[in-house]
Amino acid sequence: MTAVDLAHQVSGTGPAVYFAHGIGSRKSSFAPIVAGLDDVFTCVSYDQRGHGESPITDVPFDLDDLVDDLEQLRGRLGHEQIHVVGHSLGGQIGPRYAQRFPEQTASVVLLSTAAGRTAEDRARLAAVIARMRDEGIDAVLPTLVDRWYTDDFREARPDAIGHRIEQVLGTPAEVFLTVFDIYAETEMAPWLGEVQAPCLVMTGEHDPGCSPRHNRFIHDALPDSTLVILEGLRHSITVEAPERVVAPVREFLLRHG
Secondary structure (H helix, E strand, O other), rough: OOOOOEEEEEEEEOOOEEEEOOOOOOOHHHHHHHHHHOOOOOOEEEEOOOOOOOOOOOOOOHHHHHHHHHHHHHHOOOOOOEEEEEEEEEHHHHHHHHHOHHHHHHHHHEOOOOOOOOOHHHHHHHHHHHHHHHHHHHHHHHHHHHHOOOOHHHHHHHHHHHOOOOOHHHOOOHHHHHHEEEHHOOOHHHHHHOOOOOOOEOOOOOOOOOHHHHHHHHHOOOOOOEEEEEEEOOHHHHHHHHHHHHHHHHHHHHHOO
């Protein structure tokens, strides 16, 4: 499939850091992280194909199509080498990009993603996807929101929850289901050992789908990685606690930048 010209935003100066968001999200989800980095880095946040301001393409597409989109954007902006920060699905795009384009990859940050899933893990994901296809995406949103945010955050920030729901429902259903399929069906274990770029692996202590167990698996499989578990958080660490994400990411990028 042909790579897509992605809608993107650039801020700051310095080594280039590209931000790959997750399912049904937008480039704006990284705004608090970018604000903590763009004094020393050129930050490029972008909308995945079919999301936000990027073109809607035929479905299905796969993980390598999303990686090709990222590589096309890098070439278009003219950055010789990039750091890739990815959340959730984006955390699968980043290491796959590093495996396929090692010369162009300075480092990878994997936020709230998963590998080493068990048969039980895969069955749970399959059940969620089947329900979305049978009953509609909105029927599953309460379950997803519960997995994404802590109870305290949902109570304190209904505005953020509402905004996230708008993003999901504003993503074409066929695109949302396609990227959910990619996230659910991707198993990074067979090729994580080929990723030579230094990696930072981070997740929330109580993330049910991208748990510390899954992230320890990733950390152990990567040749060069650092693992950080953020206490008390679930999946949406970049939205709920960006200040706790920025500090280790900034230190890691400066070390490898």
